[in-house]
Amino acid sequence: MSNNKSIDRTEIRLAGEGGQGMILAGIILGEAAAIYDSKNATQTQSYGPEARGGASRAEVVISNGEIDHPEVINADALVALSQEACDKYAGNVRRDGWIIVDDEKVGRVLASHVKIVRFPIMRMAVEATGKAITTNVVALGVLVGLTNAVSREAIEKAVVKRAPKGTEEMNMKALAAGFEAAQDYIGRG
């Protein structure tokens, strides 16, 4: 993923409600970058008063170089699975960055000069695997398919590594569904 900053630094924010698996998604993405793409990465959760309200947020910074500041400054991409998360973080996405939302959860996106991508992410998860719990993995497929923040091979390995035993295949289906949607979107130009 290219950006306009002087060093190679990609900043991703994943936000939603507690239980949507955004923190695990952040860990998987960080591990994909560091372990399988051999980059440096940091992965952070900052819990403030919003944690008590059930909001959940993970941040991942990926770089070829040293990472001085482990938190997102200006996101290259935001995945928002709730209206509250989208309202809170849409304004922090950089110009020409990506905002990816579950359009059955998020109606309005208050941002301009960004690429807004709307998919029924949770529904796609249920259709692909029968399990809403794979929503976070579908979201990772969409994110990586659109942004190339990490390689497809890396995210596949990282998902399998963190998948509970016996659920590897289901999680691969969820990831593939996300990639497929991303490719359709890119194909639509």
Added chain:
Amino acid sequence: MSNNKSIDRTEIRLAGEGGQGMILAGIILGEAAAIYDSKNATQTQSYGPEARGGASRAEVVISNGEIDHPEVINADALVALSQEACDKYAGNVRRDGWIIVDDEKVGRVLASHVKIVRFPIMRMAVEATGKAITTNVVALGVLVGLTNAVSREAIEKAVVKRAPKGTEEMNMKALAAGFEAAQDYIGRG
């Protein structure tokens, strides 16, 4: 947990090998502080080249106030479940801080002016629950029992929240085993 810094800030580092659950332990501790103790917390993984070697590290910073810097500067407590992790991080623990090691994994602790606590943490997990996978939860019990980094009620709730369905009771046993060992240690004075 009190420390000598001007603001109330507690820094915990959890380190071991991949698969020992240190990252999940960090998430549980961060959620205990933020959601159940109503403090601010950050929880970070920084992956560098060491991630490729199977090392795993989580950092948690807990404060009553704003957290400017989300990473550990000088740890109040280190939990080290491998010799490599202990060698790497023991020197970064503050004076009078805690180093908690699994003494069947860690032989030497290269640090002075710190409190060094040695328990067979993985063996305690197997004895308490029959499952080595609960090692990270036993470690949390020891850590919280010794340091009071979060309240016992908070860590119990956070462990249950993150426990896979059906394993809540097993994880409570693991946590209790850790607390019991901590209390024995304190009792020995």
